[in-house]
Amino acid sequence: MSRLPEIMADRAAAVEEELTRLLPVDDCPEVRLWQAMRYSCLNGGKRLRPFLVMTSAGLFNVSEKAALRVAAAVEMVHSYSLVHDDLPAMDDDDLRRGRPTCHVEFDEATAILAGDALLTRAFELLGDPGAHTDPAVRADLVTELAKAAGGRGMVGGQMVDLLAERDESYGRFMDVNAVTRMHQMKTGRLIGFSCLAGAILGKAAPSLRQALSSYAHDMGLAFQIVDDLLDVEGDAAEVGKTIGKDAAAGKQTFVSLLGVERARTQAEMLIQQAVAHLKPFDREADLLRDVAQFVLTRRA
Amino acid sequence: MSRLPEIMADRAAAVEEELTRLLPVDDCPEVRLWQAMRYSCLNGGKRLRPFLVMTSAGLFNVSEKAALRVAAAVEMVHSYSLVHDDLPAMDDDDLRRGRPTCHVEFDEATAILAGDALLTRAFELLGDPGAHTDPAVRADLVTELAKAAGGRGMVGGQMVDLLAERDESYGRFMDVNAVTRMHQMKTGRLIGFSCLAGAILGKAAPSLRQALSSYAHDMGLAFQIVDDLLDVEGDAAEVGKTIGKDAAAGKQTFVSLLGVERARTQAEMLIQQAVAHLKPFDREADLLRDVAQFVLTRRA
Numbered sequence: 341m342s343r344l345p346e347i348m349a350d351r352a353a354a355v356e357e358e359l360t361r362l363l364p365v366d367d368c369p370e371v372r373l374w375q376a377m378r379y380s381c382l383n384g385g386k387r388l389r390p391f392l393v394m395t396s397a398g399l400f401n402v403s404e405k406a407a408l409r410v411a412a413a414v415e416m417v418h419s420y421s422l423v424h425d426d427l428p429a430m431d432d433d434d435l436r437r438g439r440p441t442c443h444v445e446f447d448e449a450t451a452i453l454a455g456d457a458l459l460t461r462a463f464e465l466l467g468d469p470g471a472h473t474d475p476a477v478r479a480d481l482v483t484e485l486a487k488a489a490g491g492r493g494m495v496g497g498q499m500v501d502l503l504a505e506r507d508e509s510y511g512r513f514m515d516v517n518a519v520t521r522m523h524q525m526k527t528g529r530l531i532g533f534s535c536l537a538g539a540i541l542g543k544a545a546p547s548l549r550q551a552l553s554s555y556a557h558d559m560g561l562a563f564q565i566v567d568d569l570l571d572v573e574g575d576a577a578e579v580g581k582t583i584g585k586d587a588a589a590g591k592q593t594f595v596s597l598l599g600v601e602r603a604r605t606q607a608e609m610l611i612q613q614a615v616a617h618l619k620p621f622d623r624e625a626d627l628l629r630d631v632a633q634f635v636l637t638r639r640a
Numbered sequence: 641m642s643r644l645p646e647i648m649a650d651r652a653a654a655v656e657e658e659l660t661r662l663l664p665v666d667d668c669p670e671v672r673l674w675q676a677m678r679y680s681c682l683n684g685g686k687r688l689r690p691f692l693v694m695t696s697a698g699l700f701n702v703s704e705k706a707a708l709r710v711a712a713a714v715e716m717v718h719s720y721s722l723v724h725d726d727l728p729a730m731d732d733d734d735l736r737r738g739r740p741t742c743h744v745e746f747d748e749a750t751a752i753l754a755g756d757a758l759l760t761r762a763f764e765l766l767g768d769p770g771a772h773t774d775p776a777v778r779a780d781l782v783t784e785l786a787k788a789a790g791g792r793g794m795v796g797g798q799m800v801d802l803l804a805e806r807d808e809s810y811g812r813f814m815d816v817n818a819v820t821r822m823h824q825m826k827t828g829r830l831i832g833f834s835c836l837a838g839a840i841l842g843k844a845a846p847s848l849r850q851a852l853s854s855y856a857h858d859m860g861l862a863f864q865i866v867d868d869l870l871d872v873e874g875d876a877a878e879v880g881k882t883i884g885k886d887a888a889a890g891k892q893t894f895v896s897l898l899g900v901e902r903a904r905t906q907a908e909m910l911i912q913q914a915v916a917h918l919k920p921f922d923r924e925a926d927l928l929r930d931v932a933q934f935v936l937t938r939r940a
Contacts, residue, residue: 369810369818370796370825372803377791424756427729429748448729452752453799456724457791459756463763464786467779476775479767482782486764491677491757496670499753503672510669518669525670 344630351394351411352387358412362465376446376454377461381419383437388631389414392534395627396552400542409471410481410537413462417489418530420458423451425498459489472541480540488533497526504591514592520561528560535628551617555628558614563635565607568593570640572600611636644930651694651711652687658712662765676746676754677761681719683737688931689714692834695927696852700842709771710781710837713762717789718830720758723751725798759789772841780840788833797826805891814892820861828860835928851917855928858914863935865907868893870940872900911936 363378365371390411397407426433426441427448434444443451465471466481487493500522503510514522535556539549572595594603611632618625663678665671690711697707726733726741727748734744743751765771766781787793800822803810814822835856839849872895894903911932918925 368796369803369822370791370799373791373796373799420756424752427752429727429729429752449802450799452724452727452729453795453802455756456759457795459759460786460790460795464783464790467767467782467786474775475779478779479775479782482767482779483764486760486767490760490764491670491673495753495757495760496668496673499670499673499750502749502753503669522669 342630342633344627344634347627348386348391351391352385354408355387355390355411355415356382356384358408359415362409362412362416362461372446372450373453373457376442376450377458379445380423380442380451380454380458381416383439385437387411387415389418389530389534391631392531392556392628393537395631396535396538397541398627399538399548399552399621399624400544402538402541406470406472406541407538409465410541411534413465413471414485414530414534414537416458416462416465417485417494420455420462421489421494421498421530423455423458427451430498430502474543477540477543481537484536484540485533488529493525493529494527497522497524497529501526508590512590512592516594516597519592519594519597523564524557524561527564528557531560531563532556548620551620555614555617555632558610558617559632559635562607562610562614562632565594565603565610566635566638568595569600569603569607570638571595607636642930642933644927644934647927648686648691651691652685654708655687655690655711655715656682656684658708659715662709662712662716662761672746672750673753673757676742676750677758679745680723680742680751680754680758681716683719683739685737687711687715689718689830689834691931692831692856692928693837695931696835696838697841698927699838699848699921699924700844702838702841706770706772706841707838709765710841711834713765713771714785714830714834714837716758716762716765717785717794720755720762721789721794721798721830723755723758727751730798730802774843777840777843781837784836784840785833788829793825793829794827797822797824797829801826808890812890812892816894816897819892819894819897823864824857824861827864828857831860831863832856848920851920855914855917855932858910858917859932859935862907862910862914862932865894865903865910866935866938868895869900869903869907870938871895907936 359381360378363374363381365374365378393411393414394404394407397410422436423442425431426436427443433441435441439445441451442454446454462485463482466485467478469478471478471481489495504514504522532553535552536549539552544552571593594606598606614632615629618628621628659681660678663674663681665674665678693711693714694704694707697710722736723742725731726736727743733741735741739745741751742754746754762785763782766785767778769778771778771781789795804814804822832853835852836849839852844852871893894906898906914932915929918928
């Protein structure tokens, strides 16, 4: 039986500890900001992205300390994106993981600033010698993360998603290609960076860098298709959020475009493809194979 | 007579061109985001921060191309901070430089995302070889900019400023030290980075790095005191924003704490100090001396 759940839990705990260390709360006048930054990051999540950073780094004998630092930075970027996405002007969500969202627990202005500060802190950490002794590696991490998270990546994808929701004439007519591109930007790019980060830290050969990127690409897309399936078939209590939200919003999803069965087949095929990309790593990459299966079979 | 106005105008035009180049608008689905990013950056401002980057870089024979790239990145960070500060949940401003603010011209969600994307783009540009051939310089620029802009810098200062405005029990009792610290974080740190950037790009000796930082520290504080004086004494048409806003909000300013005369004397003294720090650069730093005088005598 796979030891994946146990190892994921161990690494999630290590990331939680690193995040706590990297987001110090002291007696300064701006303490409220740092409290909101912590609140948004420390939520006992699965920490999929940090797990991918640490596991891909493990393929290249990267020091655990460096991998953990980069893993925490990626999680800060993921957390900032959720804080801003939850804002009233965006998705207007009150709950996340069963807790009040940042702007509900604090206030809107604090949530905007906490997101800004988390994003900035992530880049500070990647530029710092603590991330790697070789500055070329650090500069590479910075630029690749910025590409994945910026206006042609995560933020660009969120813009398209919002337009699809608000501009019916646009959203209703998105086809599979358009929906795929949107998700690839919105969630795929940061998952891709998480896998790539290990290869950058380990100064991997270009072919291995590419193999990990391809793995992440297919796995990330499967992740999103499963998300859409859970939105239709999932159990609200298990998934931890409102079910049927996409359909109610009239948004095109992989399920609305392909139907449940073809969507599931597509996800399975993508996971097979993702795993095939791991061939050069042999048994060393078994954990990444397990994660791919986990993405497919998850219930939440 | 100083050639400062002419040189500032030339450099502002060069930065405008570089920003246009670095924020391409094409036919992609997320084009609205890039339009908003451009709108927020291209506004014909004085470009004080880019000017400081380029002028400090000029002391160390840095290539103009590299300096211009870093100058544009700093301006993106400055612009993002204004877009987010103007949001309804923050200062709720409808006008900036006589034009509708980003969230008025577009919408709130687009403004939040445009700010996020500008900040991310700035780091992407600093990590990229286009900023400097030496990756150690790029990593250093990234970390120093992040420190200046983050939760212990610009964003932290904005948090304190908001608390002072909203929590009377806090704001009313801020003393000169607390107000100084707040402004040093909110505006001083990014002005400081702008001067430091030239020294980083030019791999300057630590003593020269320190001299520029000290110059920026004193000049930045004088800049803020003059801002407070203009809020009381300025001409609304010239200043280009509502006058007397701080007093109306019951906020402590250098003028409310020191009075007009002592505030002016303080600003003059700081500018003298700032100029004194430039001694090691001899006549090479005349433009920075002129800028210091400009900061003191500006009417807007």
